[in-house]
Amino acid sequence: MRLVLLGPPGAGKGTQAAILSEKLGVPHISTGDLFRANIGQQTALGLEAKKYLDAGDLVPSEITNNMVRARVSEPDAVNGFLLDGFPRTVDQAQALEGILGELNAKLDGVLAFEVDDEVVVQRMLARGRADDTEDVIRNRMRVYRDETAPLLDHYSGQIVTVDAVGEVDEVNARALAALGK
Numbered sequence: 480m481r482l483v484l485l486g487p488p489g490a491g492k493g494t495q496a497a498i499l500s501e502k503l504g505v506p507h508i509s510t511g512d513l514f515r516a517n518i519g520q521q522t523a524l525g526l527e528a529k530k531y532l533d534a535g536d537l538v539p540s541e542i543t544n545n546m547v548r549a550r551v552s553e554p555d556a557v558n559g560f561l562l563d564g565f566p567r568t569v570d571q572a573q574a575l576e577g578i579l580g581e582l583n584a585k586l587d588g589v590l591a592f593e594v595d596d597e598v599v600v601q602r603m604l605a606r607g608r609a610d611d612t613e614d615v616i617r618n619r620m621r622v623y624r625d626e627t628a629p630l631l632d633h634y635s636g637q638i639v640t641v642d643a644v645g646e647v648d649e650v651n652a653r654a655l656a657a658l659g660k
């Protein structure tokens with residue numbers, strides 16, 4: 480099963496993706512986690528990406544698309560994956576279509592997590608990661624609204640929505656139900 484997870488920063492996509500990944504038996508591929516791992520290991524990609532993450536800006540699509548192409552081409556992803564944090568722009572969605580075409584694969588669906596702005600700001604401040612200061616959070620939400628939210632229209636034919644307010648288990652049950660599992 481090949482799914483894209485959409486939703487504002489702090490919607491709990493990463494938490495839900497980790498659980499869904501176990502239950503569905505496909506890898507969780509998070510671009511945010513891939514960037515943070517590269518930053519931790521001080522790879523060339525990490526050194527380049529760091530300034531964008533620190534500001535809450537998008538890493539340029541060329542870098543991001545190539546990183547995703549490499550990751551989804553790994554053997555553990557042949558039968559599917561949960562993409563978390565990608566695509567984040569309509570251009571990236573088009574790049575994803577190209578990448579899937581190269582793999583002779585197609586998306587099975589898009590799961591959109593819905594949650595209010597105030598809830599996500601509170602969740603991110605509580606999480607307290609390095610890129611979770613209030614200014615950076617506000618910038619990431621602006622980037623989400625301007626660049627990522629248009630994907631809700633782009634994918635309108637294949638989206639199922641999930642109310643992401645509530646306990647982790649509750650939201651997970653809703654996500655599985657939305658997928659017909």
Ligand SMILES: Nc1ncnc2c1ncn2[C@@H]1O[C@H](COP(=O)(O)OP(=O)(O)O)[C@@H](O)[C@H]1O
Pocket residue numbers: 487488489492493510511512514531532533535536537538539540543563564565566567568571619
């Ligand atoms: N698809 C992407 N394109 C460009 N930059 C990205 C992408 N995915 C992640 N990033 C970078 O990584 C940061 C953290 O992403 P992520 O861990 O998904 O945050 P969150 O889960 O809070 O939305 C983003 O603010 C951005 O700088």
